[in-house]
Amino acid sequence: MEAPNPFTPSFGRIPAHFAGRGSLLTAMAKALADEGRTSPDLVTMLVGPRGTGKTALLGSIGQEATAHGWIVAQVTANDGMLVDVIERLQEAAADLIDPSTPTRIKSLSIGSNFAVEFDQGTPYAGNWRTQMNRLFAQLEPYGSGILITVDEVQRNCAELETLTQAFQHFLTEGKPAALVMAGLPSEVSAMVSSKIVSFLRRARHRHIGRIGNADVEVALRKTLADEGATINEDAMAAAVAAIDGFPYMLQLVGYWMWEESLASPIALEDAQRGIRLATNELRDGVLAATYRELSNGDLRFLEAMLPDEGPSTLADIAKRMGVQSNYASKYKKRLIEAGVVGDVGQSRYTVELP
Ligand SMILES: Nc1ncnc2c1ncn2[C@@H]1O[C@H](COP(=O)(O)OP(=O)(O)O)[C@@H](O)[C@H]1O
Ligand SMILES: [Mg+2]
Known part of the structure; x- marks a missing residue:
């Protein structure tokens, strides 16, 4: 079709419409909006296979938090993530004010009554927990909390262990902190069972799995409607069956049906060609990577x-x-x-x- 393709078949992209994650996103939004900041959802672990939407959910949760005045750092678990957290937090606080401000700012103001002095003279003094404590102290007068999201958590990541241990202290000390992580089931279970990060056993675990067909249908319809398009019933039935509740496949099928149709509504033959292309791409991408890891x-x-x-x-x-x-x-x-x-x-x- 002529209009821009509204589907997002690439990893990490926030979809135009999340299919079937309403209750999770609502719970997170509520936890982030609550002034008391005591909701157990503020320490959440998203667990699911590749392509189920973990990264997209983290992104969306991060946006929601920013909208509620949280200072947000979104990082991926690896060496260097701790420095990344500090730098992203400084950046996030800076972004809220004047984007033309040079990086090495001394003073920030958010809205009219928000001004933060990050101590730029000694940016890396003290260990990670000390540096975080300094940020918490600087944000305190303004009531801003700090949200860290960690994607692709993995076992045996020393910096991730440092982060979670420090985080446990932040919570004990009553600091306004939230931590949302995401990972593959095998990595999460290996990490959670390790002694060092046993605190994560108490995190809220959310299993991100398949989506019901009804939710798939709604998301497809809404995404098409964004560009003023519709789809015939037989084509919709074929698409929903091919997608089979898998979020990444929803985007692939939607994308290729769109590309294969000359005009709205999408007809069955166009849908079938799109489904074939989507199936090939899925096989070459996600499934090949997953099966390579199997014994x-x-x-x-x-x-x-x-x-x-x-x-x-x-x-x-x-x-x-x-x-x-x-x-x-x-x-x-x-x-x-x-x-x-x-x-x-x-x-x-x-x-x-x-
Ligand atoms: N609930 C959803 N509904 C529709 N599309 C989704 C949903 N969640 C994720 N997607 C799409 O699926 C693909 C994979 O999402 P991603 O977050 O990268 O998965 P993961 O991080 O779990 O591997 C992306 O193209 C994304 O836009
Ligand atoms: Mg991901």
Whole structure:
């Protein structure tokens, strides 16, 4: 179609409309708006496989926090993240005032009654916690809290451990602090079970999974409507089936249907061509990266699930693999942590990725 394509099929992009994350985003918005800053949602861990929207959610939560007057630093877990947090916080406070101000500002004012002096003379004096304490003290007269978001959390990241340990102290000391992190299920579970960051066990864990078909449909319709487009019912049904609740696929299918249609409404044939292109791109992108990380045992476990139309039982899987249930359950655990297999209760399991 002629109009600009409203879909966002690239990692980390905030979608025009989040499908099915309403209750999470509402809870976060409420926690960030609450003056008392005591909501347990202020320490949240988003857990989900690739392409489910963790980075996009962090971005959206960061925007919401900024709108409520929080000073926000959005970083990715790696070496150097601690310095990054300090610099992003200084930048965020600076951005709120006059963008023409040079980087090495002495004084900031936010709105009319907000003025902060960051001590630029000694930008890195003291350890990370000391530097953060200084920022908290400087922000205190203005009632601004600090939100840190950490994307792609991983086990054995020393700086992440430093950050979470210090964070625990901020909370004990009653500082206005919020921490939202995101990561793959395997990395989060490895990190949370380590002794050093046991505090994170008490964080609110939000599992970011598949989205219901009804929510997928609403998001597709709204995104199309942003550019004044509509879609035929049979084409919508085909798109929703192909998307199968996977957020990244929603963007891919939407994007390619749009590209393949000459005019609104999108017809079934256009949708089918778009779906084919989207499926190829998904296979080459997310699935290839995920499957590369699986062992032979993992793959045998998945193969043993394939004959089932619906959820599989562990007993059936073990039988097809020709192994004992307790042996198969080791692979089950690994695959659940990798976000490839989902536990649907009553010892029944489904494949989570398309
Ligand atoms: N709830 C959602 N509804 C629609 N599209 C979404 C949703 N969440 C994420 N997306 C889109 O899916 C893709 C993957 O999102 P991303 O945040 O990068 O995933 P992750 O960080 O979990 O790998 C992006 O193109 C993003 O715009
Ligand atoms: Mg991401």
